[in-house]
Amino acid sequence: MGLEAGEIQRSTLAETLTTKLREQILSGRLGAGMPLPTERNIGLAFGVGRTTVREALRSLLAAGFVERQGKKLIVRDPRSVPPREADHGAIAVRASIQEVFDTRRLLEVEGARLAARNRTPEDLAALRRVLDRMNPADPEDYHALDEEFHTLVMAASGNSILAQVYRTSRQMFFKGPAFWRVFGQLSLADGAPPPVVGGRQSHEDIYQAIDAKDAEGAARVVAEHLTRVERALVQRVGRTDQQAAAIR
Incomplete structure (x- = not known):
């Protein structure tokens, strides 16, 4: 008997998309009371079909993450979501954060080490131009420059394959334009902008180590920077965990 490969693929995609949307609700990016984007816009954002x-x-409806109001699906307060469902979603959020930062460390720690050994004056000038524009008071611009800075570090490694792997992975690391077109305008439930961890000084430390050709120092400060950002994101998810625990 042949496998029904199409059906398996659709089921897997739907489960993955459900997890992604749960993450948005539990992290607060899709805040309570907000309507979900249209089916078309969600499909475009995640590259999946209407089905x-x-x-x-x-x-999401069955699990209690959203409710129907007329023709719209409205996000429910995470505190009203059954604890078992909230816990499942929060675990998925933490797992995805860990996977992203585990991968970033694998690439960026070695990339920074190589950049300290191989950087050119042109590489340093490009990094300095980005640093001079980074302003944590403007989170949207800051995060775009953050992505550019880390990509330039990888380019400075002198390893073209490593730099290419990083460039092609940036959407998973920093969330690509299609994603932000749908969700970027939605404020977090607690009213806070995306966390700016370590700020400009953290990137300055990376730059200084690369400038000084301190390979091990560059590797260390990049690892420390990524760990701080990861912990801040997990702590934000933890606030949602505490809300779920309060209704048990």
């Missing part, structure tokens, strides 16, 4: 989107939305 997959509809299956995911049915799962």
Whole structure:
């Protein structure tokens, strides 16, 4: 008997999309009381078809993450979500954060080490131009420059394959334009902008180590920087965990 590969693929995509949307709700990016984006916009953001989107939305409805109001699906307060469902979603958020930062460390720690050995004056000038524009008081611009800075460090490594792997992975690391077109305008539930951890000084430390050709120092400060950012994101998810625990 042959495998029904199409059906398996659709089911997997729907489950993955459901998890992604749960992450948005539990992290606060899709805040309580907000309408979900349209099926079309969700499909465009995540690169999936309408059938997959509809299956995911049915799962969110069944689990209590959203409720129907007329023709719209409205995000419910995470505190009203059954604890078992909230815990499952929060675990998925933490797992995805860990996977991203585990991968970033694998690439960026070695990339910074190589950059300290191989950087050129042109590399340093490009990094300095980005640093001079980084302003934590403007989170949206800061995060775009943060992505550019880390990409330039990888380019300075002198390893073209490593730099290319990083460039092609940036959407997973920093969330690409299609994602932000749908969710970027939505404020976090607690009213706070995306966390700026370590700020400009953290990037300055990376630059100084690369400038000084301190390979091990550059590797260390990059690892420390990534760990601080990871912990801040997990702590933000932890606040949602505490809300879920309060209704047990």
